[in-house]
Amino acid sequence: MMRIGAAERRARLGRRHRLGTGCQAAGPVDAAASMVALHATDPATVHLSVAARVPGSEITTTERALYDDRTLIRMLGMRRTVFVVPTPFAPVVQAACTDDIAVKQRKLLVKHLADAGVGEDAEACGQWLAAVEESTATALALRGSATAQELSADEPRLRTRLNMATGKAYAAQPYVTSRVLFQLSAEGRIVRGRPLGTWLSGQHQWSPSVDWLPGGLGDKPTAEEARVTLARAWLSSFGPGTTADLQWYAGWTLGQTRKALAAVEAVEVDLDDGQTGYVLPGDEAPEAPADPWVAFLPGLDPTPMGWKQRDWFLGPHKSKLFDTTGNIGPTIWSDGRIVGGWGQPESGEVRYQLLEDVGTETTTHIEAEAARWTTWLSGVRVTPRFRSPLEKHLSQS
Numbered sequence: 253m254m255r256i257g258a259a260e261r262r263a264r265l266g267r268r269h270r271l272g273t274g275c276q277a278a279g280p281v282d283a284a285a286s287m288v289a290l291h292a293t294d295p296a297t298v299h300l301s302v303a304a305r306v307p308g309s310e311i312t313t314t315e316r317a318l319y320d321d322r323t324l325i326r327m328l329g330m331r332r333t334v335f336v337v338p339t340p341f342a343p344v345v346q347a348a349c350t351d352d353i354a355v356k357q358r359k360l361l362v363k364h365l366a367d368a369g370v371g372e373d374a375e376a377c378g379q380w381l382a383a384v385e386e387s388t389a390t391a392l393a394l395r396g397s398a399t400a401q402e403l404s405a406d407e408p409r410l411r412t413r414l415n416m417a418t419g420k421a422y423a424a425q426p427y428v429t430s431r432v433l434f435q436l437s438a439e440g441r442i443v444r445g446r447p448l449g450t451w452l453s454g455q456h457q458w459s460p461s462v463d464w465l466p467g468g469l470g471d472k473p474t475a476e477e478a479r480v481t482l483a484r485a486w487l488s489s490f491g492p493g494t495t496a497d498l499q500w501y502a503g504w505t506l507g508q509t510r511k512a513l514a515a516v517e518a519v520e521v522d523l524d525d526g527q528t529g530y531v532l533p534g535d536e537a538p539e540a541p542a543d544p545w546v547a548f549l550p551g552l553d554p555t556p557m558g559w560k561q562r563d564w565f566l567g568p569h570k571s572k573l574f575d576t577t578g579n580i581g582p583t584i585w586s587d588g589r590i591v592g593g594w595g596q597p598e599s600g601e602v603r604y605q606l607l608e609d610v611g612t613e614t615t616t617h618i619e620a621e622a623a624r625w626t627t628w629l630s631g632v633r634v635t636p637r638f639r640s641p642l643e644k645h646l647s648q649s
Contacts, residue, residue: 254536255522256492256529258564262588263541265565268489269555270305271585272542277305280317281338284324287554288485289335289345292326294637296452298336300550303628311451319446322465326444326456328353328437331503334444341485343470346440347478349503354438361431368415384409384432389441389460397445397459400429433458440469452634476511479504483512484532490558492521492529500560524564546617547585548594548602548625551636551643556580556590565589569607572642581640584621586614594622595646600631603646 266272270286277283283305284290291297298318303309317324322339329335329345332353337345362377371377384407391406392398404410410429417423436442443464447453461468473481479502486498493501499509518530549555556562557580565588566573573593574580584592584604591614592606602625604618636643 253520253522253528255524256531256536257524259541260538261492261523261564263539264491265555265588266542266545267539271545271547271549271555273545275542276307277302279306280309280314281323282306284336285338285341286489287558288482288489289329289337289341289554291552291554291557292334292336294550294552295447295454296634296636297550297552298326299451300634301553304547304549304553315451325465328434330501332357339465340470343472344478344481344485346469347472347475348482350438350440351472351475353503354435357438358435361428361435364414364416364431365412365428367418368413370412380409381432381435384428385436388432389436392442392458393460393463396463397457399448399455399457400433403433403458404429452632454637476515479508479512480515483509483518484516486558487516487518487530487532487535491518491531491535492523493559494523494527494529494561497559497561498530501558525561527561541587544587544614544617545585546587546614546621548604548621549583549585550634551581551638551640552579553583555585556583567608569593572607573640575638575640577638579638579640581636581638581643584618586610586618592618593640593642593646594625595643596629596633596635597647597649598633599649600626600629600633602626602629605642605646607642 267275268286270277270283277286280302283302290301299311299314302314324336325339325342326334326336327342327345328350330349362374362381365371365377365381366374371380387407388403391403410432412428413425414428415425440461442458443461444456445459446457448455482502483498486501495509499506513530517533519533519536521529521531523529569590573583582594583590584594591608591610592604594602594604596602602622604622
């Protein structure tokens with residue numbers, strides 16, 4: 253088999269992830285498509301990921317694509333994570349990943365309703381849930397768009413409490429509101445619209461899908477067809493990757509992953525660590541590296557979260573850059589590998605720390621990039637939802 257080593261993988265990353273000099277994206281949709289999807293669990297990530305890839309991009313640039321042009325859409329996707337995807341790709345993600353998640357989460361919610369004594373048994377709880385869903389969807393259709401609080405006023409049953417982790421130190425009794433809205437969105441019936449407050453807000457208005465987009469999410473492919481399309485898109489952006497990488501990224505079973513790789517006729521290649529990777533047919537040839545480049549990426553950026561196995565670009569820096577549950581914080585990249593991290597104290601300037609010697613020229617470039625980000629953020633302090641040890645340290649005033 254052909255060998256694709258770490259240097260070649262880093263060259264591909266710089267070009268295909270739109271981070272290398274002269275390789276950047278034309279706009280937010282182009283940036284998202286280059287990455288398959290942008291992580292959106294942390295609202296700030298979407299805007300910072302776009303700004304890292306689109307020269308001259310501003311907050312309003314991404315907001316326009318999301319809420320005015322609606323060429324990007326925020327939705328639940330792979331691994332039960334919220335992503336922003338190009339709108340035409342939404343039916344693929346829905347069929348490949350989200351539909352299965354919706355089925356599993358409905359069963360789990362019915363169980364939690366039964367545990368809370370909402371109904372006599374699972375069947376009764378399922379009927380209760382269906383009735384509340386329909387009532388909520390009707391209320392939302394009448395309003396056109398609404399917040400969770402407004403919908404709870406229209407449908408008081410949304411204020412029903414669940415009993416979570418009874419007897420544990422972290423026991424809680426949350427309202428069922430967010431779970432019902434999650435279910436409706438997972439089934440593609442409603443979508444997240446504008447945030448409440450600034451671009452950093454994690455709370456959104458909701459709208460019926462058919463109001464947000466003509467025809468809603470559109471015609472879906474079959475689940476098998478969608479998995480093949482998603483696998484092809486992932487290999488185009490992240491290949492070479494291993495079976496384990498794709499399975500983790502998509503949240504599929506091993507069988508589903510292998511079947512999708514076979515369907516795209518993925519080509520086996522040797523990786524530096526001795527594992528077998530895959531690329532698309534015709535994508536085996538070396539790719540010329542971009543000119544030397546550096547990039548500041550936000551926490552949960554899709555580049556480092558695109559593979560399960562990360563040693564070839566992460567090196568020995570995991571303990572400083574990831575939290576305890578596997579979420580990466582803000583990072584500094586140089587020519588396809590991570591060399592440091594960054595954060596912001598209360599004053600808002602961008603501080604950084606290098607984790608290895610990168611030489612005088614690259615350090616100068618990194619200093620200039622830190623200054624550029626300080627100007628771009630204009631005093632706005634972004635605190636990642638999932639904080640890494642290095643980011644916490646750099647954010648201390």
